[in-house]
Every structure is written in structure tokens, then in C-alpha cells.
Amino acid sequence: MDKISIGLIGLGTVGSGVVKTLEKFENINISKIAVRNLAKKRNIEGLDENILTDDPFSIVNDEDIKIVVEVMGGVNPALDLIKTAIKNKKHIVTANKELLAKYGDELYALANENNVVILYEAAIAGGIPIIMPIKTILAANEIFQIAGILNGTTNYILTKMDELGVSYKDVLEDAQKLGYAEADPTGDVEGYDAAYKIATLASLAFHQKVDINKIYKEGITKITIDDIKTAKELGYKIKLIAIANKTDDGRLDIRVQPMFVPMENSLSKIDNVTNAVLLNGFPVGEIMFVGAGAGEFPTASSVCGDILAIAAELPNTLTPLPMMRTNNKNQAEQIDINETYNKYYISIKAADNVGVIGFIGATCGYNNINLENMLQKGIDKDGTARIIVITGLCKEEHIRRAIKEIQSNNSIKEVTSLIRVMENANKE
DSSP states (O other): OOOEEEEEEOOSHHHHHHHHHHTTOTTEEEEEEEOSOTTSOOOOTTOOGGGEESOTHHHHTOTTOOEEEEOSOSSTTHHHHHHHHHHTTOEEEEOOHHHHHHHHHHHHHHHHHTTOOEEOTHHHHTTOOOHHHHHTTTTTOEEEEEEEEOOHHHHHHHHHHHHHOOOHHHHHHHHHHHTSSOSSOHHHHTSHHHHHHHHHHHHHHHTSBOOGGGSEEOOSTTOOHHHHHHHHHTTEEEEEEEEEEEOTTSOEEEEEEEEEEETTSGGGGOOTTEEEEEEEEETTEEEEEEEEOSSHHHHHHHHHHHHHHHHHHTTTOSSOOGGGOOOOOSBOOBOOGGGOEEEEEEEEEEEOOTTHHHHHHHHHHHTTOOEEEEEEEEEOTTSEEEEEEEEOSEEHHHHHHHHHHHHTSTTEEEEEEEEEEOOOOOOO
16 A cells, blocks of 8 residues: 655644554655654654654655645744645645634635645544534535534633632633643633634635634633623523524624523533534534544544545545535625624623612613513622623614613613623524
């Protein structure tokens, strides 16, 4: 059997998992591995250090390498490396979510021009197979909604806040000690990581180019223990949800945000570092993919699956995996957050004065906002009351205007939380 030569760029957690996983496949030869530090000790038994290089361009310019595997992350120098590899007629496997979200359309077009394929199963949800199923077995479906828990760090934090009744800050420190959160967790907790992933998923599912800069992002740093407890009392769990909806007129509503998820919704049951992707479409209906969204071997599973898929095609065809290629021509019309319609949970800290609840209700009414529920959660030692509001479906622009008017009242001390409420999709 002729071996397919591959070059690996990056030998961190995922890269190490790829090397260990590919050892048993006799048709694959890792001929070069690019690393930042040649002197660093590697936790890979039997690794041939002669194939290590600190020059990644020696991989993308090597005539014998057929598949370039990029697991280094970031945009620079990954973008130049992958573009060079494609121009040299090399197939690409990548786990680089940020690169695809920002430059995916450019890279897909370049790949099509050079008759090579880019596979990126590991870039979205680690070990969960989602890209190839959408491209192949679900290709007959019109998908109208994607909703996912795509970031394990934030899901772990929210889970532990719920289970242990401790603050965001305390759980974050614990997550950092356990290695679930980076020293600088901004990319995770402010929604950037999930936004990169939902951008690529939406582009794939809706066959349109998606502008990452037009995706609304809101993180979990303002979620309080009171929010967590109230959600549970009302029959919800708070999750950071990456969501993409296709409207009846073809526009896309794509965002990342904390949401009150109903207990009966499958996503409410996804805890700790587990990821999940929920699809709604016709004719399949609702379908969910669940599994490990990160880690050495779960992510390596997806990377290696892509490598083997390409390797299996190379001896037989000059145009491998045509169904896996992307050729989106139209730019999506993305809906601004102010134009969206949602249900909302609002937490308000107010003086215990006569007429406050009536004022809140009237203000919502003046702004075309129906209320499904309003309750007062006792009186604090400082004499303030916590008032909880659950609205009906209303426009974001209207809720923001109402909040501004509510805050202008002298009896209102603070609007402490505004969190959108998720509804299950029911589309025939």
C-alpha cells in the first residue's frame, strides 16, 4: 500500500493527539511536523524528532506532502501557510475556527480554483461530527435553525454556578486551575469562540457568506447567582447559546448570548464541558449532536477522520470529496439585534415604594411589550425589592427603550439583568 504523506503544523494538545491516533494507520505517513520550540520535550512515545522543524513553510512547500494539517490556531501565520499550501495543490485539514470565520470564503474559493478540498470537522465542536453530516446525509434538508452549546468553558462555569451556588468569579478561578479556562478567558466568556463557530455553521447550513463582524455577541460575565436561582424556579437553565435562524424571507439572525433555556429543551440538559448542536429543518425535524467539544483525543478524532477521508480518495480520483467543497456565492443579509424579536427575563432592583410595579408594567405596555409574568422577590436589608419580569415576544428595540425609561424613574435603583428567553422551534 502506498502511503499518503502529510505535514502537521502544530504539536500542542490536539497535534499530539493526532500523532498518537494516526500511529495505527499504515496508509498515512507523517513526514514533517512544524513546532515553535524544537527543544521542548514531547509526551509522545517513540516520536521521531528528525521529522520536527521550526519552519512551517518547509511543509507547505514540500512537493511530496499531499495533505497539510493545521492545528496551530490563530490567524497569523496560519492564513499565509494555508494559502501557500492550497496554491501548491495540497489538501487542507484544519481545526482553526477563527481563521475559517474570518477568511473561510476566501480560502474556499482559492481551494476550488486549485481543485483541492478543505475539511474542518474539528473546528466547530471538537469530537462531535457535524460538518460532514450536514454536507452529506442531511444535504436534502432545508435547515432553518441551528442552536448550540459550542463552548465548554462557559458551559462548565454556568453548570457549577448552578450546582454549587457560587459566583461567576469563584467558578472561573476553579476552571482555570483545572485547565478548562485560559489565564485570559476573554475569548470564551465574552462569546468570541462560540461566534467563530456559529459563523461557520451558519454559512455551511444556509449556503450563504456570513460576516463575523455582524454577529451579536454577549458573554456570561454578568450572570449572577440570583439569575441562576430564578431561572431554576421558573423552569429554565441559563446556557450560553450560539444560535442562527433563517427567516421566512431568507435573512439570517445569528448571535451568541446567555439564554433562559426551558427545562424541556434538550440543550438545558447539556452540562459541564460537553458541547451540543441542535438542528431544526425539513424533512428531518429536530436532531441533536452531543459529545466532547474539546480535548486531545476528541478533537484528534475529527482531525484524523478528515485526514483519512481525503487519503481514501486520493488514489482513485483527481477531484476528491466534491460534496465537501464550499462555493457560497451570496452574501447573507444579517439582521441587526435591534430588529430581532425575543422573550426576555428582566431583573430590577427598586425601592419598595407604592406604584413601582404598576410603573414597570405601564412602561412595558407603552412600548408594545406584553408581560407573561411579574413577581417581587422579597425585601433586602437595604429596603430594596427585587422585581422579576418575563415578557412576551417583543422587539429588541422596544425592550431597550423600555429599559431606558424604567431606569429614569427615581424608585428604580438598577436593572441588574436582561436575558433573552429561548423558545423551542416549531416550524412545519
